[in-house]
Every structure is written in C-alpha cells, then in structure tokens.
Amino acid sequence: MALYKREDIDNLEKIFKINLINSCSGFKSANLLGSISKEGVSNVAVFSSVIHLGSNPPTLGFILRPTTVPRDTYKNIKESGIFTINHIFKEIIEEAHHTSAKYPENVSEFDVTNLEEEFKGDFKAPFVMGSPVQMSMKFIEEIPVPSNNVMLIVAQIEELYIQDALLQKDGLINLSIGKVAAINGLDTYAIPTFKKQLSYQRPKKIN
Numbered sequence: 001m002a003l004y005k006r007e008d009i010d011n012l013e014k015i016f017k018i019n020l021i022n023s024c025s026g027f028k029s030a031n032l033l034g035s036i037s038k039e040g041v042s043n044v045a046v047f048s049s050v051i052h053l054g055s056n057p058p059t060l061g062f063i064l065r066p067t068t069v070p071r072d073t074y075k076n077i078k079e080s081g082i083f084t085i086n087h088i089f090k091e092i093i094e095e096a097h098h099t100s101a102k103y104p105e106n107v108s109e110f111d112v113t114n115l116e117e118e119f120k121g122d123f124k125a126p127f128v129m130g131s132p133v134q135m136s137m138k139f140i141e142e143i144p145v146p147s148n149n150v151m152l153i154v155a156q157i158e159e160l161y162i163q164d165a166l167l168q169k170d171g172l173i174n175l176s177i178g179k180v181a182a183i184n185g186l187d188t189y190a191i192p193t194f195k196k197q198l199s200y201q202r203p204k205k206i207n
C-alpha cells in the first residue's frame with residue numbers, strides 16, 4: 001500500500017495534494033446551491049460538503065472555503081438568509097461542474113449553462129429544474145474553523161421536495177432511482193447504485 005506521512009503530505013506537489021486529500025475522506029454528496037442577491041441576480045454553484053447535522057430540527061451544514069476571494073453564494077445567503085440545495089443527477093453533471101467557474105457576481109450561472117432555474121411557492125431563492133431532491137433552506141449560524149480558515153454553515157430545511165419515484169414507504173429517499181451523483185475528490189463523479197438496505201442493529205448477545 002502507498003503510505004503518506006504528515007511530512008510527505010506537506011511536501012507534495014500542490015495539485016497532487018489537493019486531489020489526494022480531497023478524495024481520501026470518501027465519496028461526497030454532489031449538490032447545487034441556489035441563492036439570490038439583493039439586486040435579484042440568481043446564483044448557482046456546486047458544493048461537495050453538504051452533510052447531515054441532525055433530524056430534529058432538520059439541519060444540514062456545508063463547508064465554505066476561505067472568504068479570501070469573493071464568494072457569491074455566501075454573500076447571498078448572508079443577505080437573504082435563505083438558499084436552496086438541489087441534488088446533482090446524471091444528466092446535468094457537466095453543467096453542474098461548470099458552476100465552479102468564477103463568474104462575476106452580476107452574472108447568473110443559470111444564464112451561462114443549460115441549467116434552468118425554477119421558483120416554487122413563496123421561496124425567493126432559485127431551485128434547479130429537474131433535480132430529483134430540492135430543499136428550501138434557512139440560514140441558522142456560521143461556525144468558524146480557525147485552524148484552516150473555513151466555516152461550517154448551518155441551515156435548517158424549510159421545504160423538502162422529492163420526486164415521487166424516489167420516496168420509499170419507510171421515508172428513505174432512494175437516490176439511485178434518481179441517478180443522483182456522488183463526488184470522488186474534486187472533479188470525478190459517480191452514479192452510485194442501490195445495494196442493500198439493512199435493519200436497525202442491536203448488540204449481539206455476549207455470554
């Protein structure tokens with residue numbers, strides 16, 4: 001097996017290190033975050049760090065990279081207090097990936113890609129049309145991580161839209177049916193297939 005010790009990692013070539021450390025944590029979620037500026041310009045960007053924080057209240061989080069460069073999603077969330085999370089699926093992978101390109105804040109990524117924005121109900125932030133799982137999110141708090149200058153953004157689910165075919169009787173969202181993507185590293189996408197759903201585990205009897 002290849003072995004990298006901390007000192008080796010610190011001395012790696014930049015791109016190799018980024019790829020290595022971005023893939024070592026495992027497959028990551030693949031989401032598009034939709035937001036809107038106070039001037040009414042939509043924004044959509046790919047994020048691979050959306051995680052479950054708790055069900056009661058329904059809370060998700062994501063990691064925001066250092067704000068040493070303009071971060072439109074963050075600015076919009078702070079201004080409006082809201083955003084959307086939309087799962088990336090097979091048919092939109094290339095377009096979704098392109099949203100990581102740095103466009104000026106007056107340019108909507110919906111105008112420069114084939115992604116289509118969708119507005120639902122009274123919610124002011126745009127959803128991504130066709131995404132099998134879409135969520136309206138309310139910003140709750142930001143937690144700085146000083147050791148590497150990132151922030152954990154904490155948000156609660158206001159509305160959860162799920163395409164009917166994905167929703168099982170027991171509440172599980174079967175992401176495979178929606179061909180929902182996962183991210184390996186920073187630029188590699190997979191479409192995982194459903195293997196096994198296991199029951200709640202209890203300890204074995206130890207004599």
Ligand SMILES: Cc1cc2nc3c(=O)[nH]c(=O)nc-3n(C[C@H](O)[C@H](O)[C@H](O)COP(=O)(O)O)c2cc1C
Binds near residue numbers: 047050065101103186
């Ligand atoms: C696969 C992938 C995953 C990404 N995940 C994140 C992430 O979790 N957090 C983050 O701050 N940026 C992430 N980015 C970078 C943003 O997509 C990029 O900075 C984008 O320009 C942000 O757009 P905005 O300035 O409109 O918010 C990721 C980029 C790619 C390609």
